[in-house]
Amino acid sequence: AQSVTQLGSHVSVSEGALVLLRCNYSSSVPPYLFWYVQYPNQGLQLLLKYTSAATLVKGINGFEAEFKKSETSFHLTKPSAHMSDAAEYFCAVTSGGGYQKVTFGTGTKLQVIP
Amino acid sequence: DAGVIQSPRHEVTEMGQEVTLRCKPISGHNSLFWYRQTMMRGLELLIYFNNNVPIDDSGMPEDRFSAKMPNASFSTLKIQPSEPRDSAVYFCASNEQGQPQHFGDGTRLSIL
Numbered sequence: 001a002q003s004v005t006q007l008g009s010h011v012s013v014s015e016g017a018l019v020l021l022r023c024n025y026s027s028s029v030p031p032y033l034f035w036y037v038q039y040p041n042q043g044l045q046l047l048l049k050y051t052s053a054a055t056l057v058k059g060i061n062g063f064e065a066e067f068k069k070s071e072t073s074f075h076l077t078k079p080s081a082h083m084s085d086a087a088e089y090f091c092a093v094t095s096g097g098g099y100q101k102v103t104f105g106t107g108t109k110l111q112v113i114p
Numbered sequence: 115d116a117g118v119i120q121s122p123r124h125e126v127t128e129m130g131q132e133v134t135l136r137c138k139p140i141s142g143h144n145s146l147f148w149y150r151q152t153m154m155r156g157l158e159l160l161i162y163f164n165n166n167v168p169i170d171d172s173g174m175p176e177d178r179f180s181a182k183m184p185n186a187s188f189s190t191l192k193i194q195p196s197e198p199r200d201s202a203v204y205f206c207a208s209n210e211q212g213q214p215q216h217f218g219d220g221t222r223l224s225i226l
Contacts, residue, residue, distance in 0.1 A: 034214065043118070043205055043217030044157075090157065099214050100145065101170070104157040 002027045002095040006105035014113050019063075019078040021108050023091030026072065032099070033074040034092040035065055038107070044090060050074060061085070086112045116140070118218035120206050126224045132194040135221045138187055139208030147207040147215060148181055148191050157205070163189065196225045 007022040025031055032051050036044040048059025055067040061084075065076045076089060091105040119138040127133055139146045147162040161171040163183045171181070178197070183189040193200055201224050207215040 036217075041219065041222075043207075043219045045217070046214050049214060099209055099212065100162060100164075101159070102215065106156045 002031065002093045002101075002103050004033075004091045004093045004103060004105040006089075006091050006108050008108055009106065010109045010111065012111040012113060013081045015083055016080050019076070019081045019085065019110065021076040021089050021091075021110065023065075023074045023076065023105060024072050025074060025091075025093045027093055027095045029095045032094045033065075033067060034094075034102070035059065035063070035074075035076050036090045036092060036104075037061075038088045038090065040087075047076070047089075081110075081112045083112050083114065086110055118206055118208050118216055120204075120218035120221050122221060123219065124222045124224075126226065127196060128226050129197055130195045131225075132192065133196045133200075133223060133225075135191040135204050135206075135223070137189045137191070137206030137218060139189070139206070140216055141187070143208035143210045143216070144186070145209050145211075145215075146183060146189050147209075148189070149205040149207065151203045151205060151220070152201075160191070198225045201225050 003026045005024045034049045035047040037047050038044050047063050048057045050057050050067045058064045063078045088107045088109045090107050092102050094102045121136045145164045148160040151157045160173045161181045166183045181191045203220045203222050205220045207217045209215045
């Protein structure tokens with residue numbers, strides 16, 4: 001079984017401040033982990049992925065995430081928020097490799113305050 | 115490259131009517147997925163196909179829902195008869211072996 005839990009359905013940060021979106025996973029086998037972003041009226045777009053290589057993963061738009069097995073976490077960060085980062089972010093997991101049976105978290109809406 | 119194309123983008127219809135959602139996956143992708151997104155339940159996988167064959171339909175909510183993939187470039191998700199609780203955004207996604215899924219922009223379905 002696999003699952004992800006995203007802490008905080010809404011997060012607000014000031015423009016230029018650190019962005020931290022939390023995700024904890026559960027998986028009975030080594031997981032693949034993903035962060036997706038969804039802008040209004042659009043589909044999900046892949047930000048970054050972890051597939052058992054480097055534990056610190058860099059993605060698009062300046063985001064990165066660190067895989068911490070001991071904490072079963074895969075938090076998403078960005079040093080300095082931009083207005084264009086306002087969107088909904090989804091953490092996702094798939095177990096045993098592969099990209100087919102992906103389980104998504106409930107999402108975190110990021111608000112960026114000017 | 116064209117992404118995953120879904121149509122229509124918006125659909126409003128009365129309960130009891132048949133609804134057909136359409137999806138064109140990215141050329142060369144051999145897997146196709148249908149998801150439903152609601153505020154209450156988040157993003158749920160309904161069914162996925164590999165090489166046009168349904169592999170897992172355990173997420174299809176009930177017999178009113180059916181999906182087909184007659185060829186590698188087209189899939190449909192049909193709801194008959196539709197009910198107000200089917201109102202949601204339906205996403206189609208596709209991928210090739212060993213790569214992440216690419217999503218379409220969704221169909222926003224409202225059943226009155």
